[in-house]
Amino acid sequence: MKITNVRTRVFEWKGHTVPPTANFCSNAMDELWDKSDSMGTFRFHGWTTVEIETDTGLVGLGNVALAPRIAKAIIDQYLTPLILNQDPFDYEYLWQRMYRSTHAWGRKGIGMAAISGVDIAIWDILGKATGKPVFKLLGGRTKDKIPCYASKLYRTDLNEMQREAQSYLDQGFKAMKMRFGYGPKDGPEGMRKNLDSVAAVREVIGEDIDLMLECYMGWNLEYAKRMLPRLETYQPRWLEEPVLADDIDGYVELNQLTSIPISGGEHEFTHYGFKQLLEKRAISVVQYDTNRVGGITAARKINAIAEAYSVPVIPHAGQMHNYHLTMATLASPMSEYFPVHDVEIGNELFYYLFEGDPEPVNGFIDLDDNKPGLGLSLNTRYFDQFNIIE
Numbered sequence: 001m002k003i004t005n006v007r008t009r010v011f012e013w014k015g016h017t018v019p020p021t022a023n024f025c026s027n028a029m030d031e032l033w034d035k036s037d038s039m040g041t042f043r044f045h046g047w048t049t050v051e052i053e054t055d056t057g058l059v060g061l062g063n064v065a066l067a068p069r070i071a072k073a074i075i076d077q078y079l080t081p082l083i084l085n086q087d088p089f090d091y092e093y094l095w096q097r098m099y100r101s102t103h104a105w106g107r108k109g110i111g112m113a114a115i116s117g118v119d120i121a122i123w124d125i126l127g128k129a130t131g132k133p134v135f136k137l138l139g140g141r142t143k144d145k146i147p148c149y150a151s152k153l154y155r156t157d158l159n160e161m162q163r164e165a166q167s168y169l170d171q172g173f174k175a176m177k178m179r180f181g182y183g184p185k186d187g188p189e190g191m192r193k194n195l196d197s198v199a200a201v202r203e204v205i206g207e208d209i210d211l212m213l214e215c216y217m218g219w220n221l222e223y224a225k226r227m228l229p230r231l232e233t234y235q236p237r238w239l240e241e242p243v244l245a246d247d248i249d250g251y252v253e254l255n256q257l258t259s260i261p262i263s264g265g266e267h268e269f270t271h272y273g274f275k276q277l278l279e280k281r282a283i284s285v286v287q288y289d290t291n292r293v294g295g296i297t298a299a300r301k302i303n304a305i306a307e308a309y310s311v312p313v314i315p316h317a318g319q320m321h322n323y324h325l326t327m328a329t330l331a332s333p334m335s336e337y338f339p340v341h342d343v344e345i346g347n348e349l350f351y352y353l354f355e356g357d358p359e360p361v362n363g364f365i366d367l368d369d370n371k372p373g374l375g376l377s378l379n380t381r382y383f384d385q386f387n388i389i390e
């Protein structure tokens with residue numbers, strides 16, 4: 001089998017978008033003086049799709065959510081020539097070819113995200129060519145179903161947050177993740193507001209539900225060191241990305257500070273990046289996203305390293321490329337799930353652009369044993385609401 005064509009498209013959402021409210025999620029821009037729409041660069045209102053065609057008529061589908069126009073340019077200009085006329089079953093060779101020939105500029109960030117989109121499409125072809133779901137190629141079912149946690153609860157009015165938390169309980173979720181609205185610049189008052197929001201959600205969900213706390217890199221080390229002891233009483237399952245992804249020693253320090261596990265990795269790349277985080281005991285939960293970290297070829301290597309360190313892998317975001325790895329990995333106890341919603345931060349945009357993602361039932365999702373590949377296709381129903389760039 002040979003790859004005959006690579007088609008990339010950028011889909012930019014032009015439909016209805018829920019405007020961001022102030023302090024809905026702390027983030028890395030918060031420490032700068034200009035706080036107007038500081039989350040702007042972290043919203044996902046566009047996507048790159050990668051369709052890889054073969055001489056057998058199979059088409060594999062992958063995607064990238066970071067800087068879509070740049071991801072498309074990288075794939076078109078640099079990666080496509082490297083994989084044309086090649087056998088998709090040589091996936092490791094192709095990954096190394098893409099990784100090594102873009103090494104000067106592509107090791108982390110958008111270069112690796114572009115490689116990820118191509119790699120995911122290649123794995124989709126492997127599944128379709130063998131007539132098996134990708135999780136079967138990765139080792140098969142390690143769990144009956146995948147437990148997942150509802151991930152939204154942006155900082156709003158506390159009553160509203162409580163109503164939202166209750167709705168996840170009503171749907172049967174046994175775990176959920178909430179966002180902090182405040183950080184170092186908001187002083188003691190913001191600190192109290194952060195604690196109030198955790199208390200409010202805990203009050204609704206009780207002790208028997210896992211609660212995850214997301215900082216999205218909006219704190220700094222000093223602030224996190226003051227917050228962590230105060231958060232212990234709420235027994236969070238983890239505190240996520242308290243500081244910038246590059247402050248690895250900060251993660252190390254925070255991970256040893258209290259009983260609260262520190263999670264991270266959604267802004268880390270390749271097995272080399274995670275080797276460093278795990279060796280240093282910087283994180284207690286691995287949260288790569290397959291469509292950033294280097295695709296399935298890199299993610300499965302990270303899973304093996306994490307298993308050896310006894311650190312759970314709970315990828316960032318739901319989505320098929322992550323679900324298939326989680327299903328096939330004993331070290332992955334659960335998945336993140338973004339509730340279907342109007343387009344807001346952009347995590348929901350996935351459901352407008354693709355179809356095939358499983359819907360959770362009672363807090364669990366399942367994958368189809370009889371659906372070859374990743375089981376995802378483009379959802380053409382909303383195409384008229386996108387600006388599509390070929």
Ligand SMILES: O=C(O)C(=O)C[C@@H](O)CO
Pocket residue numbers: 025151179214216266316317336345347
């Ligand atoms: O779901 C997460 O872990 C994220 O970081 C999502 C991001 O969109 C910020 O909430």
Ligand SMILES: [Mg+2]
Pocket residue numbers: 214216240241266316
């Ligand atoms: Mg996160």
